[in-house]
Amino acid sequence: MSYPLFWFAPISALIALFFAWRFYAGMIKQHPGNERMVEIASYVSDGARAYLKQQYKAVLIVFTVLFLVFALLALVFKLMNVWSPLAFITGGFFSGLAGFFGMKTATAAASRTAEAARHSLDQGLRVAFRSGAVMGLSVVGLGLLAISMGFFILSSIYPISGPDGPDNLLIVTTTLLLYGMGASLQALFARVGGGIYTKAADVGADLVGKVENSIPEDDPRNPATIADNVGDFVGDVAGMGADLFESYCGSILATATLGVAAFLGMPDLQVKAAVAPMLVAGLGALLSVLGVFLVRVKSGADQKALLHSLDRGINTSALLVAIGSLGMLYVIGLPNVLGIWGAVVTGLVVGIIIGKATEYYTSHAHRPTQKIAEAGATGPATVIISGIGTGMISTTIPVIVVAAGIMISFYSASGFDSTNVAMGLYGIGFAAVGMLSTLGITLATDAYGPIADNAGGNAEMSELPPEVRERTDALDALGNTTAAIGKGFAIGSAALTALALLASYMEQLKAALLEAGDMLVFPDLREIMPADASYWDFIDFFQIDLLNPTVLVGIFIGSLMAFLFCGLTMNAVGRAAGEMVAEVRRQFKEKPGILSGTEKPDYARCVAISTVGAQREMKLPAILAVAVPVIMGILFGPAGVVGLLAGALGSGFVLAVFMANAGGAWDNAKKYVEEGNLGGKNSTAHKATVIGDTVGDPFKDTSGPSLNILIKLMSMVSIAMAGITISCQVL
């Protein structure tokens, strides 16, 4: 490696992984609780294992098929770099590995958190949060390690110094983007399949348990209750983790590619520009570890102190990254250090503001959610109308903040020169990298939530003393707040990452042109397009402007994709939950002893039903997400593809924020009533807000988060298929 500072990235990644291991080992040493607690925990971990096994089986088949297709494209048709299929597989593998670590930790941590909560609130927090940190640091460590080692290996195969350096560097970075494609596909399974799984189990358990048989939440007599507990991990640990693994890797890789374009004609700077996002990410990984250590409360702390300690950890990490990245960029020695640094800081700030806005619109400490609860006085219809109205309005701040972030990072990095598009886009990429740089700790707060939630479930089912449940409830309530913020953060980072990917699509077209074999049927593209073609050349040639009807059609189809994907996943939850309802009814009917507590329900069967249902239901949306960009590329060429991505990004981002916030607000409107407001439990308002909450479940946990995957996956597919697009355009 001609650039020694590079090694900072893989070393930081290893340090992050070391601490992930230490936190895991520390958690495992904790007491797992009494016999009943261990038994309950084993049901959940068995269920989680069964789900993961089934998912990885499906993943294996799809990856094998796509690997063969890519190998064919690479080796026979030369429409892809020969290393691309390998990068693709690696990305999928590492994302799956991070998910596996996270799940293994989370399932082991639940009973230990409950046990720790028997002693004190702060011990419970410590176990739960550090277990969450295992997920966060695994994602960051594995992601960054694989990217940096991939870069090292590929740049040994394609020497990035010497006369072919610039071309080789373009090949290396664009080939590595396929690593992101693998992560993206894995995320599709984890997030969409997981989202359907968790809500099918949740809605199914509630409908037969709470509504039909009036047994409480987390009651061990309910056969679906273990599936519901597994679902929390499947959706919010593995799903969220894979989603952010993809954003993390995608943003680093896209920015590396954009860096190569930004310093065209300056080979030394190109290498530095490609490595710079990895170095900033490495710095963020280290500072995230530091942040995790800052999350601790005194014995006997209250709810407010808990939230404060989480905030301290995250904010300190963010502040230190903001300061440290200036030094880092200075040491790297790129021109316009302050401008690029401005982009990094912009990304950090955008992430924080989105989090605050999400909290404002979804927490029942604020007026919007309270108003939704108040609409319950006139029944469920007005709760739904009010939630949808408020959810739609709540998209304003996130969209404006992201839009402002795009402009500021663009202008900052381009030195306020709007014609310096390449540098400006590099800045947008860095905004995404900056936003995600503290992922090690922000993801820890996300993964912490379901651990605390499950600890409560474990305490309930193990019939621990009420003060334990009170403590786990306090931990869980904190988890609900952080989960809502985490969702906003995940959407915002997905939008910025997708934008960076969209920009790097141009580079991928260039690379494809550089490498494509004789299959290239597009009229003499290589002769028209010089190897150092600028953005403008590409835009002119492919007519990627807003009066080209293929671009407009692309925007329409892209918007459609967001709504269609959402609609399909909404209906999927309905169908899969229906099967769960039928199964639970069957068990209650065939084994009447279950309800009286004398017979044991068949938990595993419910887990299996949710698993099979999720796998089946995700097929159609998954196929659409992969096939539509390919079809658009073949029919309409790059103009249609870019239109598609822009349309899906615009609609999908706003739709995702709407779904997540409406769902979160309905959830908390119900909690607001349950806390004794507006008549409290069993009032008209309560019944109305319970219906709102049920509607909100697939909004916030299935369809909304699935859109994050859609907008990134379609970009990744387009990038993978760039070679085909430029050689097979029909119209």
Added chain:
Amino acid sequence: MSYPLFWFAPISALIALFFAWRFYAGMIKQHPGNERMVEIASYVSDGARAYLKQQYKAVLIVFTVLFLVFALLALVFKLMNVWSPLAFITGGFFSGLAGFFGMKTATAAASRTAEAARHSLDQGLRVAFRSGAVMGLSVVGLGLLAISMGFFILSSIYPISGPDGPDNLLIVTTTLLLYGMGASLQALFARVGGGIYTKAADVGADLVGKVENSIPEDDPRNPATIADNVGDFVGDVAGMGADLFESYCGSILATATLGVAAFLGMPDLQVKAAVAPMLVAGLGALLSVLGVFLVRVKSGADQKALLHSLDRGINTSALLVAIGSLGMLYVIGLPNVLGIWGAVVTGLVVGIIIGKATEYYTSHAHRPTQKIAEAGATGPATVIISGIGTGMISTTIPVIVVAAGIMISFYSASGFDSTNVAMGLYGIGFAAVGMLSTLGITLATDAYGPIADNAGGNAEMSELPPEVRERTDALDALGNTTAAIGKGFAIGSAALTALALLASYMEQLKAALLEAGDMLVFPDLREIMPADASYWDFIDFFQIDLLNPTVLVGIFIGSLMAFLFCGLTMNAVGRAAGEMVAEVRRQFKEKPGILSGTEKPDYARCVAISTVGAQREMKLPAILAVAVPVIMGILFGPAGVVGLLAGALGSGFVLAVFMANAGGAWDNAKKYVEEGNLGGKNSTAHKATVIGDTVGDPFKDTSGPSLNILIKLMSMVSIAMAGITISCQVL
């Protein structure tokens, strides 16, 4: 006028208006019913008059202010043609006039339809449908008359033959576009204000009447029932009429402008190309009249025969337009007659397919709506989830059909030459004109619905024999089907019109450049841009490509606008309905005799409350729709504006279809249960679907249709502000 064939357009318009008058006179001659019926009718017409008076008052203020602003821009700053302010006022005036005629006819027709239905079903249909045709033919006649006379007058002021002919023609057509801006602003009040009015009254009347006091729909004891009946006219006659008036005029004017661009350098053909859309529209107006005469059924006809006769009228008109427009285009003598004709036919076919798809997804004769009703077995939450899922999926066909229509009309008109963008865009314009050419009869079927609905209300309140109510119910059921189809048609035509307007924005920039005074601060734009600048020159200069961050930010903000507008109007209905609920409760409490039938409720006060509420609630969305394009233009220039329009169009179109179809499906799911399926009235499924229907009310009648206005109005505002945009860009 140098082109005699031109006169066909105004003459056709006059013929359409003549038949509108004849149908009106024929209806007025009918017996208005007994004393009670006339009394009820007078309440409704008083209410409608009160609403319109209030609305026109607000409209007058806004138009006066904007007229002065435009006059300032035109006369002092020379950023607009001097005749533009006048064209703007004229458009608003004629749209208002058409709405006034339609409302006057509809309110008079309701009791006469009820009276006619005492004799037979076919007499009822005849009275109701021909009254609806008054609205359809008024819109078409007034719209086309004003456009063609405006063209005649302006082309006398700016001679369109001679050496300055081409420049003058550009000025004439772009100035006329401001006529569309006036129509658009009038539509904003009629459609958004009307949409809030009608659902505030409807939801308010239902919540206190049906739910709290168990009195049936249309019961004269309910003080809000007259407001509810007025609302049907306000929303579905005046609102729908103004919406389609705007689409009709906008599509003709945009296509005329695009025609001037398509034949740059061929002055004779330019004139013909500008007039051609008016001639095709004129042909459609005549054939619509013919179609109206075909709508008749034999005495004793059933529901199916009714629908069949409506279909016959519409389909015959469409078929004759398809045939006749080929001859018309041949006589006009433009090159590529078959290609342009292909675009016209494409538009007609797109309109028909969207209508069929809408029917499939919203009629309870088909599976999607039945499934939503079946979800009622597990309560309201699953009805809502299923309706939202199905509504989102139902966007697929309309979006794909419109996308295909765009491609086909573009390629057809451009002679399959993708570089001939100007001709292709002219083709897209013609697709919109073709789709709207039979508006005279399609709008008649829309306006017929609320007349039949109100006839039923009148029969109920006047206690006519049950067989009369049965007949008006049959007419009303037919009206529900046509209303759903009409909504799909309105959205589809709005999308195509907005697209044509987006394309003509470039021409407006050119015209602004041609006319702008010395205020032009943009660096020497006129020297860089030749008068005959092509699309490419503009796109290059203004960077209207998809990697320009301002375009991407525009797309984000555009998507946001669609959701924000929707959310604001949803919440507006909630608030205004709340006031209605309070008022009805107050009347019941203060005058206990109302419920026992001994005291008369104060209908007028309820009308006033809905009116004031609607006017107040529409302020913020209206200001946003007008201000955002202006701000985007000033901040980001044409690139930001085009991005904004494309983003709003993409998201807004799909969102509008989703809202309209979900709302329609919920409505019919309830009717499906009420017809005795799934347990019938008062079953769990019924209660659940009633909640779905209430949620759907603002979806389909307020927020969804409002999006049609948003996407067109923002285009129109951008067009009006083109002069400012090119001279004041900040970034």
